[in-house]
Amino acid sequence: MTQSVEKSLTTPSTVIELLCLRAQQTPDSHAYTxxxxxKKETPPxxxxxxxxxxxxxxxxxxxYQARGERALPGFLTN
Structure with a gap:
């Protein structure tokens, strides 16, 4: 197996891939609060x-067939 293929199998290239990998590897670890x-923290x-x-x-x-649309309209607009 080439180095680039090995890297692509172990290194996520998107946030979604990273989240899925962490959920598989450490499902019970604290991810977010x-x-x-x-001010007030929710349960982690x-x-x-x-x-x-x-x-x-x-x-x-x-x-709702929102493919390609913004999930948070206007949130990141200038």
Whole structure:
């Protein structure tokens, strides 16, 4: 196997790939804590929980045929 193929199998190239990899390798590790109003912490999400929520949101967006559309319209506009 060439070095570039080996790297592509172990190095995620997108955030989605990274999240999936972490969910597989360390599903119970602390992945994220949301802050309510920038102050109060919510219970932490594990990588498995974050992956599950991301997939649920993706499925909902697909249901509404949002392919190619912004998930947060106007959020990152100038």
């Amino acid at each position: 949301f802050l309510i109003d920038g 999400l594990t990588y498995a929980e974050l992956d599950q929520q991301a997939k649920a949101i993706a499925a909902l967006l697909q249901k």
